[in-house]
Amino acid sequence: MRFETCISVIVAASIFGMFSITDYHLLGTTREYYLLVAMRFVVVSLCFLLAFVIVRWGSYTRHAWLHALPLWILATGIILIVPLRPESLSSQVTAAVVATMAFYLLIPNLLTVVTLASLYLSIGFLTSAVLFADIDSVATLRIALLLIMANIVGFFALWRLEGLQRKQFVLLHEERDQNRQLLKEIAHRKALEEQLRMVAERDALTGLNTRGHFMKRAQGLLQRSQHEKVPFSLFMIDVDHFKSINDTWGHSHGDWVLSKIAEVCAQALRPTDVIGRFGGEEFVVALPNTSAEDAQIVAERLKKRVAELPLKEGMSERRLSVTIGVAVAHTETADLESLIKRADQTLYVGKRDGRNRVVMCRERMEEE
Numbered sequence: 001m002r003f004e005t006c007i008s009v010i011v012a013a014s015i016f017g018m019f020s021i022t023d024y025h026l027l028g029t030t031r032e033y034y035l036l037v038a039m040r041f042v043v044v045s046l047c048f049l050l051a052f053v054i055v056r057w058g059s060y061t062r063h064a065w066l067h068a069l070p071l072w073i074l075a076t077g078i079i080l081i082v083p084l085r086p087e088s089l090s091s092q093v094t095a096a097v098v099a100t101m102a103f104y105l106l107i108p109n110l111l112t113v114v115t116l117a118s119l120y121l122s123i124g125f126l127t128s129a130v131l132f133a134d135i136d137s138v139a140t141l142r143i144a145l146l147l148i149m150a151n152i153v154g155f156f157a158l159w160r161l162e163g164l165q166r167k168q169f170v171l172l173h174e175e176r177d178q179n180r181q182l183l184k185e186i187a188h189r190k191a192l193e194e195q196l197r198m199v200a201e202r203d204a205l206t207g208l209n210t211r212g213h214f215m216k217r218a219q220g221l222l223q224r225s226q227h228e229k230v231p232f233s234l235f236m237i238d239v240d241h242f243k244s245i246n247d248t249w250g251h252s253h254g255d256w257v258l259s260k261i262a263e264v265c266a267q268a269l270r271p272t273d274v275i276g277r278f279g280g281e282e283f284v285v286a287l288p289n290t291s292a293e294d295a296q297i298v299a300e301r302l303k304k305r306v307a308e309l310p311l312k313e314g315m316s317e318r319r320l321s322v323t324i325g326v327a328v329a330h331t332e333t334a335d336l337e338s339l340i341k342r343a344d345q346t347l348y349v350g351k352r353d354g355r356n357r358v359v360m361c362r363e364r365m366e367e368e
């Protein structure tokens with residue numbers, strides 16, 4: 001808006017200044033001519049100055065009057081031409097009519113401000129014509145009617161334009177609101193999806209993979225190991241005498257113990273290993289590219305870390321322990337379900353033999 005006003009003012013003022021050429025042809029180097037040139041110079045200079053001010057500081061909403069000021073200056077210039085060149089009144093009437101229409105069309109959305117400037121031009125011009133151009137009543141009426149017509153046409157054109165622009169503005173805002181609403185909804189849905197994914201994939205108590213998610217990830221790892229022809233190991237880990245922890249200190253302590261065991265186990269594994277909570281106090285670990293010997297070392301390490309876990313105050317007389325059943329897949333036909341079953345059976349051998357131990361699946365060893 002600032003830029004448009006600035007350009008319009010500069011163009012209008014330049015055209016106003018260029019009329020000095022016709023002034024010279026009409027008046028020659030007379031006193032009136034010099035007065036006219038001086039007046040035009042003042043008007044053009046003021047307009048250029050205002051154009052500069054508008055482009056720098058002329059906020060259209062806060063300083064609307066600044067945008068209207070050049071209109072008043074140009075109107076004053078047009079009014080002042082009449083006493084200096086009264087014999088060319090007819091061409092000045094045309095200029096006044098064109099200027100009135102231009103005022104309405106060049107400054108949008110400021111109907112009151114523009115109407116006042118245009119009325120000032122029309123009334124001032126008519127008064128000046130009556131006072132200085134020596135016109136009869138018919139000519140006065142003709143000029144008045146022309147100016148009234150220019151004002152009415154300009155006023156209604158701007159009024160309609162303003163209405164349309166307002167409607168467009170409202171629609172634009174509605175559209176923006178809807179878009180904002182839509183973006184909010186999308187973000188909300190994404191957050192919900194993320195929450196759902198977390199619920200489906202992460203165990204709420206320990207933060208480990210849920211059984212379903214573990215199965216999915218372990219299946220992928222097993223297939224990859226089989227494809228690359230590298231060994232794949234699987235642990236089933238069960239906390240020993242966990243029921244008595246719950247019975248002695250309550251479920252909240254039991255929960256705390258579970259989350260601590262999950263934490264140390266997860267920390268003791270490689271980033272490529274996958275650990276999940278299989279249910280209750282049972283955990284499962286998939287170790288790709290891990291031989292039976294390496295798996296046993298890792299399982300012993302887990303067992304040791306759990307045994308070293310510092311317990312809560314009041315639980316000090318108790319030491320934690322886990323039993324781990326390890327199964328290893330070497331053949332390309334081994335499937336995850338049967339591997340888990342074997343590790344589970346091995347775990348129960350360990351439980352039967354006194355707990356707090358790592359037991360390797362014999363069946364697998366023999367197959368090897």
Ligand SMILES: Nc1nc2c(ncn2[C@@H]2O[C@H](COP(=O)(O)OP(=O)(O)OP(=O)(O)O)[C@@H](O)[C@H]2O)c(=O)[nH]1
Pocket residue numbers: 205238239240241242243244246250251252253254255258279280281351355
């Ligand atoms: N606090 C807590 N307890 C759980 C949770 N899930 C299962 N349990 C309890 O874990 C206990 C498991 O008991 P059992 O299956 O008898 O096993 P155990 O006492 O560890 O005995 P062994 O495995 O034979 O050494 C049960 O009392 C369950 O209620 C849980 O999320 N939080």
